[in-house]
Amino acid sequence: MIILDDLDKKALDHFRGFVVKKDLVGIIKGGANVPAFVLEYLLANTCSTEDEEKLKEGMENVKTILRNHYINPEESTLIQSKLREKGRYKIIDKISVELDPQRDRYWANISNSNIKKATISDDLVKSHEKLLLGGIWAIIEMEYDPMITVGNTVYPFLVRDIKPIQLSTFDNTKISEKRKEFTKDEWKKLLLRSAGYEPYSEGLDDRKLNLLMCRLIPLVESNFNMVELGPRSSGKSYIYKEITPYAILISGGQGSVAQLFVNNTTGRVGAVGLWDAICFDESTDKLFKDRDAIPLMKDYMESGSFSRAKGGEISGSASVILNGNINQPVETVLQTSHLFSPLSDEVNHDTAFLDRINLFLPGWEITKFSPSNFTKHFGFSTDFFSEILKSQRKTTFYDALDKYFTLGSHLKQRDSKSVRRIVSGFIKLLHPDGEYTKEDIREYLVIAMEMRRRVKEQLKRIGGMEFWDTNFSYIDKETQEEIFVGLQEEKGSSLIESNPLSPGVCYTATSDGDTNALVKIEVVALKGSGKMNVTGTSSQEVKENIKNTYNYLRANERSILNEQHSLSGYDINIQISNLMGAYVSGGIGSAVYIAIISAIYKKNLKPGLAVLGNISIGGAVERAMNFADKVTLLSENGAKTVLVPMENLSEISTLPTSILGKTDVPFYGNSQMLLQKAVLGE
Structure with a gap:
């Protein structure tokens, strides 16, 4: 009995003859080692129907063709x-x-x-x-x-x-017109079903679906370079082996200059000129047969062309995918090495090669597939699906994000190019009609920045200060707000985030004799009438600190703030969160001061920033008690910079050298110095 959902009915209404029930392939395939696109080519002609009798008849027909003509x-x-x-x-x-x-x-x-x-x-x-x-x-x-x-x-x-075995003709305008009949979510679901997956089945949430969509980008973007490392049986090579006749899978160590680039004897162009995508499977073992393939590959990955021995430039449009297994937990790899280390020794320390990678897909997040993750619903037949993907390679949405957003200063040319191409890939996949919204672009931009930042973070681990600028951000043209994009694996177990802190967020530590507390302060400044509201603490001492800081700001706002940012025009909401320790005590005034100003000005604070000390109502900076314990607590939980009152300078020798090795401890003598040292870009 065939049970159709609404998307199945819609797919049949608009694409009859080009959609096929995806589980039929498995039923017919049995033990035959025949690619899915071969079977679906045969199935789509006879089985694009919900009529059970016709479906059975079509399947029998395909079985007969296979029995008579397919060779085991x-x-x-x-x-x-x-x-x-x-x-x-x-x-x-x-x-x-x-x-x-x-x-x-x-x-x-x-x-x-x-x-x-x-x-x-x-x-x-x-x-x-x-x-x-x-x-x-x-x-x-x-x-x-x-x-x-x-x-x-x-x-x-x-x-x-x-x-x-592929379509002889294909009209791309049909896709643009029909896309309008589907919501974005329906279209995404249809694409993923066409690739064989069942969206939202066990373990496949929104995050993982976006990662699966990334696997399709090399098929719609020409000359796109991607790496995916993950566990076995997570389908890394499936897309390039089974669902398109336009990609080729090369086993590790098999890529020769003649096969990939050019045969110098015959002058015939190799794989880069003839395929849409070249996937190196098991690229953790060995990539190339010849050593001289590496400089040619670097040249090609950068420009889409290479120079041959006999002179003359040869170009190709094939995307390059490097797949491999990662056998340790990501946390372990990051503690001892970098995420490119599982790749072949030929390239895993070559920063010039690795910097050419546009997208690093965290395959370790995609769990091994179970039978329930493969769809039993209708999707595009793979020959039709591969034509949809191929037809998109001629268009580009490289500048689409410029309408709404500006890229932050840490994105250099290669970063910007990669991010733009990933965004373009998502638009081609999900909006082939060119109709998209600002929020669509924002979603793709965040994914794109993460996928390229992963490359840059690993380059920083390998190449040091040459790749220091990894704090990727984008600026909303409408609000001028700068938003920073982090990485899942870089957060690790740290309570203090290593990215630039959002406006209004600051960390500190308090001490009550023997026990220390790690504290997060969050301030939201809304247009209003000058009210202040504190939540998250019942301590009178903490409330007194906050009140004194607020009153100091109010009394000196002309010199600290300007007229447009007067406190009387804002309602200030302050949330105190105890992240670790017994309970929050006093000594948090300086951190509150920084948080209020950054919230009002919408300014990001430095990555992993914490502030110790208190500001009295008269503006004096008070010494931090239990200085060494507090700095140690903050450093061990991810603080990159801990700003400390000048009064504590004589205690610097009490800090363990291991702490000074990983955390900056600058001193400040007044509120102006504090501001200069806390705000990003100051």
Whole structure:
């Protein structure tokens, strides 16, 4: 019994003949080692229906075609015999071609049929150049002619014609028009079902769905470079192996200069010129056969072209994907090394190579797939789906984000290029009609910044200060607000975030004799009439600190704030959160002071900032009690900078050297110095 959901019905209404029930592939495939796009090519012609009888009939038809024409390797002798008896026979198989320079001719090799050195015409090879690069799946018309000889040897097999298993024509305007009939969520779901996944099944939440969408970007963006490291059985290579005839999977260590770039003997362009995507599987072992492939690959990844030995520039549009397994928990890798370390030794310390990677997908977040994660619903047949993806490679939305956002100062040219291309990829996938909103762009921009920042953070670990600028941010053109984008794995177990702090957020530590507390202060400044509200603490001492700081600001606002930012025009809400320790006590005035000003001016504070000390109602900076304990507590929980009153300067020698090694401890003597040292960019 077929149970259709609303999206199935919609897909059939608008794309009948081009959608297929995705679980049929598994049912028919059984033990046959035939790619999904071959089966779906056959299924879409007969099984794009919800009518159960027609579906059964279509499946029987496909089974018959496969039974009669698809060759399993163990049947190779039988098929050769059939060819000899009948003289001519159609088979479904993978065919590749090699040049025999001694005899100046091409030979076809037919994979499962185990036919070596079949005669094939030059014209057929010219029409299907991918035959020379790993081969293609096709419906092949074979002939048997014992009269074909070369010297004294008989080569009786002949390839008469080839029909590649992919659509012969495709009209992209249909996709643009039909996209308007679907909501964004429906379209995303349909794309993911087309790739074989069942969105929102167990373990596949919004975050993971966006990561799965990232796997499709190299298929819609030309010359896009991506790395994915993750556990085994999480489908890293599935997309490039099963759902498109336009990608090629190269096993680790197999990439040669002739295969990838150019054959210097024949002048024939390699894989980069003939495929949309080249996926290096198991790139943790070895990438290339020849050492000299690496400089060529660097050249190609940067510009989409490379220079060949005999002169002249050759260009290609293939995207490059490096996949590999990561065998340790990410936290462990980050403690001892960097996230590129599992890659092949040829490249894992080569910053020039790694900097060319546009997107680093955290495959460790994508869990191993269970049967429930694969869809049983309708999705685009893979040949149609691959044409949708291919057709998008000609367009670009490189400048789409400029309408709403500006990129922050830490994004250098390669970062900006990568972020723009990821955003463009998401628009092509989810808005092929070019209709999108500001919030759509914001969503894609945040993902894009994370995926490129992951590359930059690892480069910083390898190459040091050359790659120091990793605090990626974007500025909303409408509000001028700057928003920083962090990484899941960089947060680690630290309570204090290592990114620039949002306006109004600051950390401090308080001490009550033997016990210390780690405190987060959050201030929200709303247009209002000068009220102040404190939540999160019942301590009279803390409330007194806050009141004194507020009154000091109020009394000196002309010199500290300006007229447009007078406290009388804001309602100030202050939230005190105890992140660790017994309870919050006094000594938090300086941190509150910084938080209020940054909230009013919408200014970010420095990454991982904490402030010790108190400001009296008269503006005097009071010494921090239990100085060494507090700095140690803050440092061990992620503080990168702890601002300390000048009065504590004589105690600097009481700090452990391990703390001084990882946390900056600058001193301030007055509220003006405090402000200068706390605000980002000051």
